[in-house]
Amino acid sequence: MTDSIPLSHPDITDAEIRAVVATLKSGRLSIGPQLEEFERLVAKRAGRAHGIGVNSGTSGLHLGLLALGVRPGDEVITPAFSFVASANCIEYVGAKPVFVDCDPRTLNMRAEDVEAAITDRTRAIVGVEVFGNPTGMMELAKISTKHEIPMLEDACEGLGGRQGNERIGRFGRVAVFGFYPNKQITTGEGGMIVTDDDRVAALCRSLRNQGRAAPGDTESDEAGAELGSWLMHQRLGYNYRMSELNAALGVVQMKRLDKLIEARQSVAQQYMRRLMGNPHIILPTIDADVFMSWFVYVIRLSDRFTAEDRDWIIDGLRRHDVGASNYFPPIPLQLHYRLKYGYDIGDFPVAESVGQRTIALPFFPTITEREIDLVCQTLEVMLKRLTFARD
Numbered sequence: 001m002t003d004s005i006p007l008s009h010p011d012i013t014d015a016e017i018r019a020v021v022a023t024l025k026s027g028r029l030s031i032g033p034q035l036e037e038f039e040r041l042v043a044k045r046a047g048r049a050h051g052i053g054v055n056s057g058t059s060g061l062h063l064g065l066l067a068l069g070v071r072p073g074d075e076v077i078t079p080a081f082s083f084v085a086s087a088n089c090i091e092y093v094g095a096k097p098v099f100v101d102c103d104p105r106t107l108n109m110r111a112e113d114v115e116a117a118i119t120d121r122t123r124a125i126v127g128v129e130v131f132g133n134p135t136g137m138m139e140l141a142k143i144s145t146k147h148e149i150p151m152l153e154d155a156c157e158g159l160g161g162r163q164g165n166e167r168i169g170r171f172g173r174v175a176v177f178g179f180y181p182n183k184q185i186t187t188g189e190g191g192m193i194v195t196d197d198d199r200v201a202a203l204c205r206s207l208r209n210q211g212r213a214a215p216g217d218t219e220s221d222e223a224g225a226e227l228g229s230w231l232m233h234q235r236l237g238y239n240y241r242m243s244e245l246n247a248a249l250g251v252v253q254m255k256r257l258d259k260l261i262e263a264r265q266s267v268a269q270q271y272m273r274r275l276m277g278n279p280h281i282i283l284p285t286i287d288a289d290v291f292m293s294w295f296v297y298v299i300r301l302s303d304r305f306t307a308e309d310r311d312w313i314i315d316g317l318r319r320h321d322v323g324a325s326n327y328f329p330p331i332p333l334q335l336h337y338r339l340k341y342g343y344d345i346g347d348f349p350v351a352e353s354v355g356q357r358t359i360a361l362p363f364f365p366t367i368t369e370r371e372i373d374l375v376c377q378t379l380e381v382m383l384k385r386l387t388f389a390r391d
């Protein structure tokens, strides 16, 4: 048994294990009651009429853009500072991502910057609650309404959070949650599209299931619309279905969501108390009207540190068996976007400056106080070595 502290770790109890085993024994492994229940629970929690379970958050974003009618040649606005899926989904539908830099404090796009990026060809906005922080999403929703450009909310990092009374998952015409093992809840792999729009919901149900007709799908032809005709396909669809095993896991995790959020909140507060006052570290700041459903705990080194310093610290933490990561290198600087669109260093100065100095620390509900203390001690020792060598 090693003492290594992982960057993240799913919180799976006997209840989840029992639920998955029971589903295995039921003989029904796809398209069944677990998925229906999981969809109902997530939609209800997000305050939306429909939930459509899919096999990943990324698949959900892809279908979201298709359902909003984004086509080749269209432009879609998306953050430079996010996980790569927030832009890849735009590439999948043949549209062009238009990147917007982030606010240095919230790490989200600013509404005025998004508005300035709108052109005649803009067909959608991908709004992201980066690290789970919804600050600015209300303003983004207003811009979306004012210009009649729908927002696809990439809510993959924010399940359970809100700003004021507005829940994450309600800012976009369509929103998508992700259930990869490091998220607030996990299904192993999985995602969920939520929306109040009946047409979008029916279209997403059809698209995830090989283009088969779905209930409420008014654009199907009549013969094929007979539900149950397994070999009739109304449109070019995908196999983005979520299995019953994944959904069964999700149902139990959803029932534990409040407890999981509470545990994550407590871990974030412990890090905050422990690291507050260190002049080399910038801690996440959360507005008073925000209820955070913490996704990750990401600190930033102060301006005096370089990307090399940060990487040296991450390496050092890892050498001491402490998980750490550099969330996120800006998307436009990822190889695909550099090669295709010619982006270069300096194009998104805030995302670059932030992305060079972030360190994601081990963050999961079951991390102990002792482990948090060990992480912070190791970090402090590394910082001391770095600054001692220099001062």
Ligand SMILES: *Cc1c(COP(=O)(O)O)cnc(C)c1O
Binding pocket: 056, 057, 058, 059, 082, 083, 085, 086, 128, 154, 156, 157, 178, 179, 180, 190, 191
């Ligand atoms: C996790 C995440 C996704 C979806 O990831 P999958 O691994 O495809 O479920 C999408 N966008 C953001 C911002 C994410 O953090």
